[in-house]
Amino acid sequence: MANIRDYYRKNYLYEGHRLMLPELRDRVVHTCSECKFLIRIVGRDEVRPGCAALIPQYAGLARRVPGELNVVDVLKEVGSDGLKLVTDGIAPHRQACGQFHPRV
Amino acid sequence: MAVGFFFSFLYRFTLNICSSYNKVKHMFEVMFVRCPILLADMNAFYASVHQAMDPRLKGKPVIVGGDPAKRHGIVLAASYEARVCGIKTGMAVGEARDLCREGIFLKPSYSHYVDFSTRIVRIMKDFSPLVEPFSIDEAFMDVSGCGPLFGSSSDIALKLKSRIKDEVGVLCSVGVGPNKLLAKMAAGMQKPDGLTVLDLPDVPAKMWPLPARELFGVGSRLEKRLRDLNIQTIGDLAGYPLPVLQKRFGLVGHVLHLSANGLDYSPVDPHSLERVKSIGHQITLPRDYYGYDVIEVVILELCEIVCRRVRLGGYVGRTVNLTLKDIEFLWISRARTMPQSTAFTDDVYSVAVELLHQHWPSWKPVRMVGVSLGRLVENTAEQIDLFGEKEKARRLHAVCDRIKDRFGEQSILRAVSLTPAGVLRDRNGGPGHG
Numbered sequence: 001m002a003n004i005r006d007y008y009r010k011n012y013l014y015e016g017h018r019l020m021l022p023e024l025r026d027r028v029v030h031t032c033s034e035c036k037f038l039i040r041i042v043g044r045d046e047v048r049p050g051c052a053a054l055i056p057q058y059a060g061l062a063r064r065v066p067g068e069l070n071v072v073d074v075l076k077e078v079g080s081d082g083l084k085l086v087t088d089g090i091a092p093h094r095q096a097c098g099q100f101h102p103r104v
Numbered sequence: 105m106a107v108g109f110f111f112s113f114l115y116r117f118t119l120n121i122c123s124s125y126n127k128v129k130h131m132f133e134v135m136f137v138r139c140p141i142l143l144a145d146m147n148a149f150y151a152s153v154h155q156a157m158d159p160r161l162k163g164k165p166v167i168v169g170g171d172p173a174k175r176h177g178i179v180l181a182a183s184y185e186a187r188v189c190g191i192k193t194g195m196a197v198g199e200a201r202d203l204c205r206e207g208i209f210l211k212p213s214y215s216h217y218v219d220f221s222t223r224i225v226r227i228m229k230d231f232s233p234l235v236e237p238f239s240i241d242e243a244f245m246d247v248s249g250c251g252p253l254f255g256s257s258s259d260i261a262l263k264l265k266s267r268i269k270d271e272v273g274v275l276c277s278v279g280v281g282p283n284k285l286l287a288k289m290a291a292g293m294q295k296p297d298g299l300t301v302l303d304l305p306d307v308p309a310k311m312w313p314l315p316a317r318e319l320f321g322v323g324s325r326l327e328k329r330l331r332d333l334n335i336q337t338i339g340d341l342a343g344y345p346l347p348v349l350q351k352r353f354g355l356v357g358h359v360l361h362l363s364a365n366g367l368d369y370s371p372v373d374p375h376s377l378e379r380v381k382s383i384g385h386q387i388t389l390p391r392d393y394y395g396y397d398v399i400e401v402v403i404l405e406l407c408e409i410v411c412r413r414v415r416l417g418g419y420v421g422r423t424v425n426l427t428l429k430d431i432e433f434l435w436i437s438r439a440r441t442m443p444q445s446t447a448f449t450d451d452v453y454s455v456a457v458e459l460l461h462q463h464w465p466s467w468k469p470v471r472m473v474g475v476s477l478g479r480l481v482e483n484t485a486e487q488i489d490l491f492g493e494k495e496k497a498r499r500l501h502a503v504c505d506r507i508k509d510r511f512g513e514q515s516i517l518r519a520v521s522l523t524p525a526g527v528l529r530d531r532n533g534g535p536g537h538g
Contacts, residue, residue, distance in 0.1 A: 100222075
């Protein structure tokens with residue numbers, strides 16, 4: 001490190017002491033748009049983003065997560081309350097959550 | 105009558121002036137937050153997560169520790185109820201069992217900790233986009249300019265604490281200060297569930313009487329060297345002549361001097377985690393390993409994991425670092441920089457083995473092995489070789505990576521992993537070993 005200004009500018013005091021789990025780093029750095037579970041829920045009048053991690057069938061990656069799902073299929077799986085949960089507050093720019101799984 | 109009216113007028117006038125003054129003062133306080141940096145530090149995080157997930161554990165001594173059978177037998181976190189019995193982080197699990205017979209001992213569950221931690225960071229980002237996670241249970245936040253939206257920094261800290269408690273279910277201590285250093289020092293002053301504001305004028309009274317070891321950035325080795333200079337407290341360090349510190353410690357001496365005086369110019373960098381400097385993995389072996397042949401197997405397995413992570417991130421690295429710990433917990437860490445950046449297992453392995461042979465005698469038992477690849481850069485250009493060997497290796501690694509992506513990390517292994525010396529086959533490969 002050349003001088004004290006660079007030392008602080010490069011955040012060296014904290015970079016050197018940071019201990020981060022790779023899994024946590026992935027979630028903090030990425031957003032929902034990079035997550036496999038972000039899908040489009042296609043309804044009759046509109047299309048909304050939804051989180052497939054909240055649909056039990058797809059949560060454990062036991063089944064391949066599709067790019068989009070028809071709203072009727074989601075209703076069959078999780079009911080109307082579940083549908084609200086799946087689409088509520090989901091936005092592609094949100095910071096990834098604990099369920100984050102990167103798109104390959 | 106006239107005198108009474110005059111005094112009444114004077115009283116009202118003064119009251120109005122004071123009220124306006126207070127309003128203006130509050131407005132300025134809100135607009136220009138004086139201590140804009142917050143550090144949220146979760147209290148006994150791992151134990152609190154288990155208590156939040158299972159309400160039956162609330163109020164009970166919960167101890168999160170490794171498995172002594174796998175030689176990971178240390179206490180990682182203890183709830184405050186357990187700490188009353190004398191349990192401390194880093195203590196052997198066996199010793200903790202003796203101290204706290206009624207303690208509830210749990211194994212760590214890293215996926216849940218990561219989930220809780222991301223939820224906390226999400227809450228913090230609702231207040232300000234300038235959030236810098238510092239570890240799994242700590243994050244800095246810069247609330248400059250957030251005053252008109254959420255009030256003063258103390259108001260924000262209170263709201264943050266309340267939201268984390270209600271929405272996540274864990275308690276946190278929040279430190280508030282004009283810079284990251286003071287926020288960090290403040291967060292440690294009141295635990296659990298504390299809120300401490302540490303401004304620059306408070307430094308002589310609150311910080312200087314503390315031992316030098318308490319200053320952020322001073323470890324056990326530095327503390328020893330400071331003691332040689334008869335520096336016992338932070339106050340001693342603050343008053344020590346700067347040229348002497350600089351001569352003795354170089355740039356670090358200057359930083360120490362500024363830190364002891366409560367000065368820190370580091371920014372809260374929300375993109376800090378996007379830059380990866382090194383990727384590593386280390387393993388405590390299930391038994392002590394003797395001889396190069398068996399240690400080399402573990403090194404190869406570690407290189408495989410590290411290089412896969414490096415490739416997944418789209419990086420290549422140049423500096424190989426090998427860490428080894430013996431049965432007396434004495435460790436060495438040696439590094440070598442390669443002429444070219446790589447993400448191939450064989451390249452990293454050959455350097456790590458060279459380091460092993462050079463710095464570790466074959467008769468010496470090994471308890472822990474770690475490999476990391478540093479000086480990472482984005483893999484944008486590649487120097488190809490004359491006979492296509494690199495291309496062959498690249499294609500081989502790409503195929504293995506695709507198999508692992510699809511079928512899991514254990515789906516394809518090196519044959520040596522199936523020998524008794526291999527350690528990764530029986531592990532889940534999850535977080536916590538890295």
